[in-house]
Amino acid sequence: MNHVLTIQTRNQAVVLERLLQVTRYRGFQLAGLEMKPLAEHAGLLIILSVVTDKPIHLLTNQLNKLVDVEQLELASETLTALRA
Amino acid sequence: MNGADLVMKVLEQHGVDSIFGYPGGAIMPIYDAIYHSPIKHYLCRHEQGGAFSAIGYARSSGKVGVCLATSGPGATNLITSLADAMLDSVPMVAITGQVPQAVMGTDAFQEIDVLGLSLSVTKHSVLVEDIQQLEATLHEAFRIAQSGRPGPVLVDIPKNIQVAEVSAALHEVQRHTTNDLETVEPHTLTQARQLIAAAKQPIAYIGGGVHMADAIAELQQFLTASSMPSVTTLKAMGSVAKDDPYYLGMLGMHGTQAANLAVQQCDLLICLGARFDDRVTGKLDTFAAGAKVIHIDIDPAEINKLRQPDCAMLGDMKQILPAISTATACQPWLEHCQQLKQQHGWRYDHPGERIYAPLLLKQLSERMPDNSVVCCDVGQHQMWVAQHMRFDHPRNHLSSGGLGTMGFGLPAAIGAKLARPHDTVLAVSGDGSFMMNVQELGTIKRFRLPVKIVIIDNQRLGMVKQWQQLFFNERYSETDLSDNPDFVALAAAFAIPGHRISRKDEVADALEAMFTWQGPYLLHVCIDEKDNVWPLVPPGAANEQMITEHSS
Numbered sequence: 044m045n046h047v048l049t050i051q052t053r054n055q056a057v058v059l060e061r062l063l064q065v066t067r068y069r070g071f072q073l074a075g076l077e078m079k080p081l082a083e084h085a086g087l088l089i090i091l092s093v094v095t096d097k098p099i100h101l102l103t104n105q106l107n108k109l110v111d112v113e114q115l116e117l118a119s120e121t122l123t124a125l126r127a
Numbered sequence: 128m129n130g131a132d133l134v135m136k137v138l139e140q141h142g143v144d145s146i147f148g149y150p151g152g153a154i155m156p157i158y159d160a161i162y163h164s165p166i167k168h169y170l171c172r173h174e175q176g177g178a179f180s181a182i183g184y185a186r187s188s189g190k191v192g193v194c195l196a197t198s199g200p201g202a203t204n205l206i207t208s209l210a211d212a213m214l215d216s217v218p219m220v221a222i223t224g225q226v227p228q229a230v231m232g233t234d235a236f237q238e239i240d241v242l243g244l245s246l247s248v249t250k251h252s253v254l255v256e257d258i259q260q261l262e263a264t265l266h267e268a269f270r271i272a273q274s275g276r277p278g279p280v281l282v283d284i285p286k287n288i289q290v291a292e293v294s295a296a297l298h299e300v301q302r303h304t305t306n307d308l309e310t311v312e313p314h315t316l317t318q319a320r321q322l323i324a325a326a327k328q329p330i331a332y333i334g335g336g337v338h339m340a341d342a343i344a345e346l347q348q349f350l351t352a353s354s355m356p357s358v359t360t361l362k363a364m365g366s367v368a369k370d371d372p373y374y375l376g377m378l379g380m381h382g383t384q385a386a387n388l389a390v391q392q393c394d395l396l397i398c399l400g401a402r403f404d405d406r407v408t409g410k411l412d413t414f415a416a417g418a419k420v421i422h423i424d425i426d427p428a429e430i431n432k433l434r435q436p437d438c439a440m441l442g443d444m445k446q447i448l449p450a451i452s453t454a455t456a457c458q459p460w461l462e463h464c465q466q467l468k469q470q471h472g473w474r475y476d477h478p479g480e481r482i483y484a485p486l487l488l489k490q491l492s493e494r495m496p497d498n499s500v501v502c503c504d505v506g507q508h509q510m511w512v513a514q515h516m517r518f519d520h521p522r523n524h525l526s527s528g529g530l531g532t533m534g535f536g537l538p539a540a541i542g543a544k545l546a547r548p549h550d551t552v553l554a555v556s557g558d559g560s561f562m563m564n565v566q567e568l569g570t571i572k573r574f575r576l577p578v579k580i581v582i583i584d585n586q587r588l589g590m591v592k593q594w595q596q597l598f599f600n601e602r603y604s605e606t607d608l609s610d611n612p613d614f615v616a617l618a619a620a621f622a623i624p625g626h627r628i629s630r631k632d633e634v635a636d637a638l639e640a641m642f643t644w645q646g647p648y649l650l651h652v653c654i655d656e657k658d659n660v661w662p663l664v665p666p667g668a669a670n671e672q673m674i675t676e677h678s679s
């Protein structure tokens with residue numbers, strides 16, 4: 044399964060490392076990463092793509108616990124659907 | 128006022144009375160502020176020990192533990208204790224000094240990226256980059272450490288921020304209540320009650336989350352209203368009333384046979400603030416395989432992490448337990464479990480003169496004053512404590528559960544004694560574990576802390592030796608400690624009296640002497656190196672496949 048997580052975070056220098064550390068430690072493979080600062084230092088918008096066989100809630104539940112994560116939206120598509 | 132003074136003022140605002148730490152260059156301004164502060168600082172002799180004392184303080188009292196360290200080596204020495212607090216959900220605030228911002232990122236003397244190091248061992252961590260953020264950051268650290276599922280928070284403060292001037296007007300502490308917790312949908316509560324009422328063989332699987340939610344009374348009322356057998360994890364020992372006839376003890380790798388067998392046979396498992404840890408479940412897909420599961424927790428990430436529940440409730444245990452209480456109809460099951468308990472009860476008849484640790488710990492448990500706190504280390508003695516001592520509250524049994532950290536016991540006992548000066552505090556250690564934070568005897572000496580230390584000495588790294596014996600064909604690689612120091616002489620060097628015993632008939636008098644002595648005391652108990660912990664669920668096996676002393 045391919046999942047795209049759209050994450051809005053607080054403006055903390057370390058926040059990207061946190062997201063990547065949790066993603067790696069929980070065993071999800073990173074397939075893409077995009078990041079841009081929101082206007083007026085309001086935080087960051089991070090788009091994380093991961094590929095995995097595991098249920099995605101094992102990652103999203105952990106990411107949601109991070110204090111700096113303010114919003115997380117998930118879009119998932121199966122690989123077969125992608126190929127079609 | 129400067130940043131360092133502000134740190135101490137905010138600690139005062141949060142009601143902190145004791146802190147544990149060790150000074151050094153990058154935290155000197157804070158130590159200068161400590162010099163004038165009413166908060167009592169306890170100098171540890173290794174930052175790991177100081178942070179374990181903060182954990183012992185927090186776990187025995189329910190308050191936030193606070194520890195301090197300098198940059199670089201001071202901060203790296205905290206890491207193990209932060210990990211311990213993380214895995215056992217202990218509310219702790221760790222404050223580290225950092226080199227001045229002007230030289231950060233230049234490999235300055237004693238500069239280490241502690242924020243980077245902290246990511247996997249803290250609930251949250253912050254590098255303070257502006258004096259204007261310091262106050263709010265510290266308040267937030269206390270809030271995060273205690274809210275939801277508690278955990279350690281690290282605040283790294285560069286030296287120039289500690290000396291920067293800041294306005295003296297402090298904001299008031301916002302008291303946070305648990306009202307912001309989600310409420311459980313009424314239909315979910317109904318579903319839970321229906322599952323409980325319909326179960327023929329229900330069982331409560333109780334974890335540390337219950338007492339951390341301050342819901343011990345609610346748990347005991349629930350177990351009375353919804354009569355069912357119960358089992359606890361290592362962290363939850365003491366949660367169930369001592370006289371509950373259907374309490375079966377600890378479950379898991381070294382759990383009681385009654386607890387493990389009953390859980391394997393149950394048709395409804397009610398998981399209360401526990402997390403299906405592998406030391407509890409054995410082979411996961413065989414764990415309570417025929418049971419429906421109700422899972423109640425405060426941490427959304429624990430729900431459906433290892434076991435899919437049939438009914439899940441997120442929120443405050445204190446409110447949920449009364450709301451799901453309902454009468455059960457499972458008399459034959461209750462009787463069956465009681466029978467299991469009788470059939471597999473502990474036996475203390477042990478031949479010969481030598482001291483049998485399970486019996487000694489039972490005697491210790493019976494002799495210690497009510498409300499004593501027992502702090503354990505890690506290994507066979509830790510499992511014997513869990514099996515053979517009785518506790519009436521989880522705050523009275525501090526054991527490193529999730530991380531299983533040797534060296535935990537002695538410094539944790541220091542913290543517990545300071546948090547609860549009127550209660551007796553014991554450190555029960557193995558000869559291996561004791562040496563891992565032995566320097567904290569210096570802390571005991573300095574503050575004349577009347578901690579009672581019991582070393583269960585088998586001249587081995589016993590738990591590892593047991594696995595070598597059972598699973599590595601008796602290749603005893605590096606587990607021999609037969610050249611241990613003379614522990615009584617070692618204690619004497621710290622002005623702590625002690626006594627060594629090796630025979631059963633010496634035990635009663637030795638315990639009497641230890642408890643009647645007013646100050647700290649070390650009891651060195653020599654046991655047979657061949658004694659092992661039973662029963663044991665072998666790695667990878669299901670929990671009903673326990674091996675016992677006679678089946679092995």
Ligand SMILES: Cc1ncc(C[n+]2csc(CCOP(=O)(O)OP(=O)(O)O)c2C)c(N)n1
Binds near residue numbers: 509583590
């Ligand atoms: C810091 C640390 N290092 C290594 C281990 C692995 N370990 C677990 S139990 C044990 C032996 C403990 O020996 P001792 O304290 O004498 O207790 P015993 O098992 O003999 O009762 C070891 C080495 C650990 N848990 N913690």
